[in-house]
Amino acid sequence: MDFSDFKTSPVMLAIALGIVAFVTAQSLFFIVKSWKHAKELGIEKETLKNTVVSSILFTVAPAISILATVIVLANALGTILPWIRLTVIGNLAYETTAAQTAVEAMGGTLGSEITDPKQFATVTWAMTIGSIAPLIFLPFVCKKLQNKIGEAVNKSEGAKKLGDALSAAAFIGIISAFIARAIAGTSSDGNNAGFMSVSVLIVAVIAMVILESICKKFKLDKLQPFTMPLSMFIGMGAAMLFEAVLPAEITSFMWR
Amino acid sequence: MQKNYFDRVHRWGITWNIGALLMLLCVPVIVCVNLGVWPELKTLASVLSKLMLLYWVTAVIEVITYVPMLGAGGTYLSFVTGNITNLKLPCGLSAMENAKVRANTEEGEVISTIAIGVSAITTTVIIAVGVLAFSPVLPYITAESSAFRPAFEQVLPALFGALAASYFAKHWKLVPLPIIVGVIVLIFAPTMGVGTLMFVTIVAAVAGALIMHKKNWL
Incomplete structure (x- = not known):
């Protein structure tokens, strides 16, 4: 890290470390409180441990792709600002668009380094103000919304069943958006729907089905929590395998 | 008991939420004080008018969509740490699925909060180590x-x-409609952002579920 560059100065590093400490403290606080309450509810320690380990495994690959976004943005902004932005609130799609909009408004591109402190300050403000909206809304709506839902679904057995169906439906709606994108979407980085996205999707589905049925058949309860992250890795591994063994015309074939 | 625990979670959540907001706003202030420059208001206003139109509206939709699924603690954690759709939400839901607990119960609440907290720490560590050691x-x-x-x-x-x-x-009857709707929307609007597309597919899936529930098909 080049400390003489204003984008990666010791002050910037200190801000980043402060934010890392805050986010970690908040997460630990909620984990400890939930853990205690889980014990009061009589949830087994084994279940909690499995939740922790499978969540770590589940997170590794997406976290590395978030890290890749930091690297992409680092061309123009240095490593620290993208690091800060992707540690709090930030998400892959938003931060790239926000940075791009701000840099382009000042006549630059994300491909070239920002050397004017004033431009850098503008990008920092734009990325921050653009992303904080949920934190402003949440304190007002979260509790009300959740109480209403709690009351509605716990009213009767029928309402409970409908509540379950609706929350399953909402989640299926989310998955469907990503599946539809793998089938027919386009992306700003040119990684559009095509052979790769659909075949990785299918491999991950098949891997999951096979792993789940192995768990069921051989009663491998210990493996159960890891079927999801494992299937994800198998899907990603398949992408590397296809790229290595199949002709480029097939792997780069996109219909969008 | 039930009301008590959720009330406490909301109180903690709001406190951390306000702390995060203040801390975030300090970042550009410290940057500017440190560099001794402030942004040109005209440029900033023109950038923000574009960004806020898009992201503040999306934020309202996101809050309404995710809050029912993430649980109370999970919601406050997810919105502070970000990367919800591509990480926190699937992580929390898959943990509840594995532990065989339902969303909107105390059991679901603690499991999803633990999963999302662990995921947030893992992401933070991977990014920090990646930037500091492997850049x-x-x-x-x-x-x-x-x-x-x-x-x-x-x-x-x-x-x-x-x-x-x-x-x-488990829910195969609910599946075809939102996928078909999503694909059709993308055929006509291929560049639609996943946030907006998700809203469309969720509405399709929920509407489908309501109709099937009324007709007793579920």
């Missing part, structure tokens, strides 16, 4: 010619494929 090597891993590149380009299809397989089998 010279990282570009090689993500470079055009790297053997790992295809794997990371396909993280989302792999993640959602695995998730779909376990979830769709």
Whole structure:
């Protein structure tokens, strides 16, 4: 890290470390409180441990792709600002668009380094103000919304069943958006729907089905929590395998 | 008891939420004081008018969509740490699925909060270690010619494929409608952002579920 560059100065590093400490403290606080309450509810320690380990495994690959976004943005902004932005609130799609909009408004591109402190300050403000909206809304709506839902679904057995169906439906709606994108979407980085996205999707589905049925058949309860992250890795591994063994015309074939 | 615990979670959540907001606003202030420059208001206003139109409206939709699914603690944690759709939400839901607990119960609440908290710490550590220790090597891993590149380009299809397989089998009747709607929307609007598309597919899935529930098909 080049400390003489204003984008990666010791002050910037200190801000980043402060934010890392805050986010970690908040997460630990909620984990400890939930853990205690889980014990009061009589949830087994084994279940909690499995939740922790499978969540770590589940997170590794997406976290590395978030890290890749930091690297992409680092061309123009240095490593620290993208690091800060992707540690709090930030998400892959938003931060790239926000940075791009701000840099382009000042006549630059994300491909070239920002050397004017004033431009850098503008990008920092734009990325921050653009992303904080949920934190402003949440304190007002979260509790009300959740109480209403709690009351509605716990009213009767029928309402409970409908509540379950609706929350399953909402989640299926989310998955469907990503599946539809793998089938027919386009992306700003040119990684559009095509052979790769659909075949990785299918491999991950098949891997999951096979792993789940192995768990069921051989009663491998210990493996159960890891079927999801494992299937994800198998899907990603398949992408590397296809790229290595199949002709480029097939792997780069996109219909969008 | 039930009301008590959720009330406490909301109180903690709001406190941390306000803390995060203040801390975030300090970042650009410290940057400006440190560099001794302030942004040109005209440029900033023109950038923000574009960004806020898009992201503040999306934020309202996001809050309404995710709050019922993430649980109270999970919601406050997710919105502070970000990367909800591509990480926190699937992580929390898959943990509840594995532990066989339902959302909107105290059991679901603690499991999803633990999962999302662990996921947030893991992400924070990976990014921090990546930036501090591996930043010279990282570009090689993500470079055009790297053997790992295809794997990371396909993280989302792999993640959602695995998730779909376990979830769709149980609720297969609800599945075709939102996917078909999503694909049709993308055929006509291929560049639509995933946030907006998700809203459309969720509405389709929920409407489908309501109709099927009324007709007793579920």
